[in-house]
Amino acid sequence: MPPTASRARREEILQLANTTGLASVEELSQRCGVTASTLRRDLARLTADGRLARTYGGAMALTAHPEASLRQRTGEAYAQKRAIARWAAAQVQQGETVLLDAGSTVGALAHELRAAKDLTVATTGLTALHEPADVESVHVECLGGTLRPLSQAFVGPLTEAALERMTFDRVFLSADGVTADGGICEADQRQTRLKELMARRAAHVYVLAHTEKLGRAPFHAWAALPPGWTLVTHRTALRDQVTPFTDRGIRVVQVEPLEEPGGGASQSQGGDA
Structure with a gap:
């Protein structure tokens, strides 16, 4: 293969690694159309050049994926988050008990739930805690614990102990990234453990994620999700x-933009994952 083609392939490897955060040799060889041994030589060259860090079976881009604060994330994909939150709020029925994760999209959902009647909301996030705090028809339960400043979320054994004493009709989870095979990707293992526990305690599990988060794996902590969850x-x-997602039987709901007349949601429906 000519040197120019090799260089182009190595640049493609870097781009893929930077996009997903982690890519296996098998994934990279399929993507680039070369053998695994050729890919390993490329990885060795990129590592020697200081452009890539090797992991067992794959490669990790040296480009950092710093975790954005909740304040930074609030303005991202704002219209999408509002539309997702509006649809999610419409699923909640009077008299239900719902569990809200931390995160900007779930915070937008908490704002929509201010109009709810006879609702109990439990949450691990400060934003979701503050939004319905002054609404008399919404009973708020705070799952305390250790506050994580970046995500404005409670985590740790105290939060987990509180979860074990409650069950919920619905849980709405956030994600830094979400993939069909891995589940939810986050920066902190305390967060992913907590999300797994939250999902186990609810009858219906929803992951709220705008389009930029689909298929992304910017970090290395994962929360596996139970069968039957909804993206x-x-x-x-x-x-x-x-x-x-649909190939794995995961139910996917694609909400319409709020500004479109006759909005609502289009669903691509699959069976249990």
Whole structure:
């Protein structure tokens, strides 16, 4: 293979590693159309050049994926988050007990739930705690613990102990990234452990994720999700972003933009994962 083609392939490897955060040799060889041994030579060259860090079976980009604060994330994909939150709020029925994760999209959902009647809301997030705090028809339960400043979320053994004493009709989870095979990707293992526990305590599990989070794995902590969970994203998600989920039988809801007349949601429905 000519040197120029080798360089182009190595740049493609870097781009893929930077996008996903972690890529296996098998994934990279399929993507680049070369053998695994050729890929390993490319990885060795990129590592020697200081452009890539090797892991067992794959490669990790040296480009950092710093965790954004909740304040930084609030303005991202704002219209998508509002549309997702509006749809999610419409699923909640009077008299239910719901569990809200931390995060900006779930915070937007908490704002929508201010109009709810006879509702109990338990949450691990400060934003979701503050939004309905002054609404008399919403009973608020705070799952305390150790406050994580970046995510404005409670985590740790005290939070987990509180969860073990409650069950919920629905849980709405946030994600830094979400994939069909891995589940929810986060920066902190305390967060992923907590999300797994939250999912186990609810009859219906929803992951709220705007399109930029689909298929992304920027960190190395994961929360596996139980069968039958629902991914709620935006109508603008591309087919190749959605297909990996529906192929695994995961229910995907793509909400319409709020500004479109006759909005609502289009669903691509699968069976249990």
